[in-house]
Amino acid sequence: MNVVPVVDQIIERNGGKVSEVYYVACGGSLVDMYVSDFFVRTESTGVTSGWYTANEFVHATPKRLSPTSVVVLCSHSGNTPETVAAAALAREAGAQTVGLTYNKEAKLLDESDYSFVYEWGDETRVHNNPMAIMLDLTVNLIDKLEGYPHIEAFRKGMAIIDTVVANAEKQVEPRTKEFASKYQDETMFYVLASGASYGHAYGFSICSLMEMQWLDAAPIHSGEFFHGPFEVTDEDTPFIVAKGLGRTRALDDRVLEFLGKYAKKVEVVDAKELGLDLIDDAVNEYFNPILFYSVLSKYRYALSVVRDHDLDVRRYMGKVAY
Amino acid sequence: MNVVPVVDQIIERNGGKVSEVYYVACGGSLVDMYVSDFFVRTESTGVTSGWYTANEFVHATPKRLSPTSVVVLCSHSGNTPETVAAAALAREAGAQTVGLTYNKEAKLLDESDYSFVYEWGDETRVHNNPMAIMLDLTVNLIDKLEGYPHIEAFRKGMAIIDTVVANAEKQVEPRTKEFASKYQDETMFYVLASGASYGHAYGFSICSLMEMQWLDAAPIHSGEFFHGPFEVTDEDTPFIVAKGLGRTRALDDRVLEFLGKYAKKVEVVDAKELGLDLIDDAVNEYFNPILFYSVLSKYRYALSVVRDHDLDVRRYMGKVAY
Incomplete structure (x- = not known):
């Protein structure tokens, strides 16, 4: 539009x-x-x-x-x-x-x-x-x-984001099935991200996992992880890290380095690996959430299939008074 | 100071x-x-x-x-x-x-x-x-x-907050022991609040429960509860609601009405019941978090005693490189 x-x-x-x-x-x-x-x-x-x-x-x-x-x-x-x-x-x-x-x-x-x-x-x-x-x-x-100095780069990004996302969705599909198979019996997930992407750590937790799968979940900002939350880390706790492109990528990297040592259940969704670097470095961090929404929707779908829990099933929303 | x-x-x-x-x-x-x-x-x-x-x-x-x-x-x-x-x-x-x-x-x-x-x-x-x-x-x-029209009421609040908190701590102590005894085997808590208090839903989750007790936890804003998160509600899931005084109290009330019907494990920490209404209505919402921090610290202490998990024990913070 x-x-x-x-x-x-x-x-x-x-x-x-x-x-x-x-x-x-x-x-x-x-x-x-x-x-x-x-x-x-x-x-x-x-x-x-x-x-x-x-x-x-x-x-x-x-x-x-x-x-x-x-x-x-x-x-x-x-x-x-x-x-x-x-x-x-x-x-x-x-x-x-x-x-x-x-x-x-x-x-x-x-x-x-x-x-x-x-x-x-x-x-x-x-x-x-x-x-x-x-x-x-x-x-x-x-x-x-x-005046936004990168407006042209942003417009070019908008012009190709559909293609980037479509490719990423295809690329990630086998991985979503592995993920779903591996994590189908888990009941609690931590979802980490930073910068422009943090909204989708929150969104994947409250909408995809809690609302659509009735699973426990909590978002954690990558920058906050080392100031409390990381004490829950162990080999049994599942973490999903949406590793974005852009200025706060270093924060996600630091989380992954730590998880690489002390956790075993870590799923990385990396915007760079999924091709978002086709968009100019000056603006691609603002496209992270568009990519993550679509890609994480594939993850939730795969999980819903393996768990036989349809994404549209609700027990309260629109069903009872509140 | x-x-x-x-x-x-x-x-x-x-x-x-x-x-x-x-x-x-x-x-x-x-x-x-x-x-x-x-x-x-x-x-x-x-x-x-x-x-x-x-x-x-x-x-x-x-x-x-x-x-x-x-x-x-x-x-x-x-x-x-x-x-x-x-x-x-x-x-x-x-x-x-x-x-x-x-x-x-x-x-x-x-x-x-x-x-x-x-x-x-x-x-x-x-x-x-x-x-x-x-x-x-x-x-x-x-x-x-x-100019802040309620500056005098705010100053009066600051002058008596120590007394309010000290009384609340005494009042809540038996309840924290009951809480700890009832919830000692739980592994995941949701913590809800709104307005000025939301920071402490976050803080109790990441510091008191995750960092100090190695328990899973997630904060939820009371206003967001009905837009996804509430689908996890059942009789086995524990909720802690920090019910504040002030303009967003209606949001916490709505959560509690719902939880009263569909949940069984609900701990309410009510600023009004704990005497914060001694402070003027025009400003008491800004004192909620000061009260909640002190009172919730009593909860975490009681939990740490029953669970035999000292509040100062860390496995990563200050112990390993990160």
């Missing part, structure tokens, strides 16, 4: 003034926003950002929220009550709201100044997934406001 | 201009900073903040870092290499650095424009713990820069 017209309108409405972007959603949609928040925090000098689970944004709303704020909201169904409430509240504060959903009839659309109704499914090209749309919007927004 | 002279100097040096505060540390020290970051994000209109594990701050340094930034760093030993490196880097960028440590000879002190050498131990009054010092510094900084 072409994000540029929306970026232009956002900037125009406030005479060029955007003070912060809030990324507000729940669960998997919030995960998809992590990289955009990370991009603003890391690359912008004039705009700040915040990453909020929707109900916290609603109950403890930042005082900064104002007409110069942009609030990006995403909900697959488009009717997640907390996210719709956050959008309404943001609008009431005069902020500009950008809503993303799969559902053309979503309530979220009623509260969105700008909206993206995305497609979904195995056949969809990843650059049209909500994660990529939000990242594209964010990078273009920062570029238009203050 | 009196934070006001440091606040005055910070403000004076830049002629009143502070654009953001970065909170940078590792593990338990990073946990102690969560509430300060949350305060700035929630209450300030003119200052923003960032909460970083030190090695990520070093490798993917925010472009905003500048002479109008304040970087708060904390390391118990004062020699955590990543934190010392972050302090050096911040100084080189012209930012003002505030260092907190227990160690008078710490390298961190060499890189700190302002420093607090705190005391530590069971007898120390909590308002002199690093978490409280950083919060006090933060609240006073925001108040001096832009």
Whole structure:
């Protein structure tokens, strides 16, 4: 999808003034926003950002929220009550709201100044997934406001990410089956990542393992591992490390060196080995999560097959009152 | 400790201009900073903040870092290499650095424009713990820069927090023994909280359970629980819920209502029941983490006794190269 017209309108409405972007959603949609928040925090000098689970944004709303704020909201169904409430509240504060959903009839659309109704499914090209749309919007927004020196490299990356991911998915498939076979009886996984990828350590834990497989899981930031968490390491504990490209790769390497000595159950998903280095070094770290989402989805699928636990089975979500 | 002279100097040096505060540390020290970051994000209109594990701050340094930034760093030993490196880097960028440590000879002190050498131990009054010092510094900084309407209530809270915590510790002791006895054979805990308290859901997981007890653990934000994580709920899975006072209490209540129906192993640590409501409603949410740290330390101690696993035993930290 072409994000540029929306970026232009956002900037125009406030005479060029955007003070912060809030990324507000729940669960998997919030995960998809992590990289955009990370991009603003890391690359912008004039705009700040915040990453909020929707109900916290609603109950403890930042005082900064104002007409110069942009609030990006995403909900697959488009009717997640907390996210719709956050959008309404943001609008009431005069902020500009950008809503993303799969559902053309979503309530979220009623509260969105700008909206993206995305497609979904195995056949969809990843650059049209909500994660990529939000990242594209964010990078273009920062570029238009203050200039992003690597905008051309980023655009080239967006142009080839579908191909990179499709190749990586093929490449990883045999490994996902080995993984599933080896780990089918495990009940607890630690998932590690750093930088822009950390969101997917969180996402793979809470969505793929906890929600879809009813398995225990915990994300750990690679930089935090040596400051507490690593004391659980032993030969029986499984670790999945999403080893990204970019500036924080050294943090993941350090984790892997340690695990190589003291753990036996370690699965490495390496963005470089999977071909993400086809994208320019100046920007490829921001594409890590797009690659990891697709590749880790293959892992969860393989696990679901071996465990005979369908990815769509829920016992509470949408079934009981909560 | 009196934070006001440091606040005055910070403000004076830049002629009143502070654009953001970065909170940078590792593990338990990073946990102690969560509430300060949350305060700035929630209450300030003119200052923003960032909460970083030190090695990520070093490798993917925010472009905003500048002479109008304040970087708060904390390391118990004062020699955590990543934190010392972050302090050096911040100084080189012209930012003002505030260092907190227990160690008078710490390298961190060499890189700190302002420093607090705190005391530590069971007898120390909590308002002199690093978490409280950083919060006090933060609240006073925001108040001096832009006015914080509840500064008097906050100061009154600081004046009585020692008493509140001491009473809560006494009150909770029998319960910690029951908890330890009931859960002594569990191997995995989920720890939930929201708002200013979330840092301690993270901290109790990575420091108290993983590091000090070699038990599996995962923090979950109460607001995120219903968007994935809750699918693991069953009668065998233990949950610890730190139910705070303040604006996000409704999020914790919703979790507890659900767990009341579908879980059997639920430990509630309720700040209200433990007397934190002695502090004014306008500010007591910011004192939740100070209370929870002390009270949860009693829980971990009771668990360590029953499990015969001393809190100070490490197998890797400070023992092997990493």
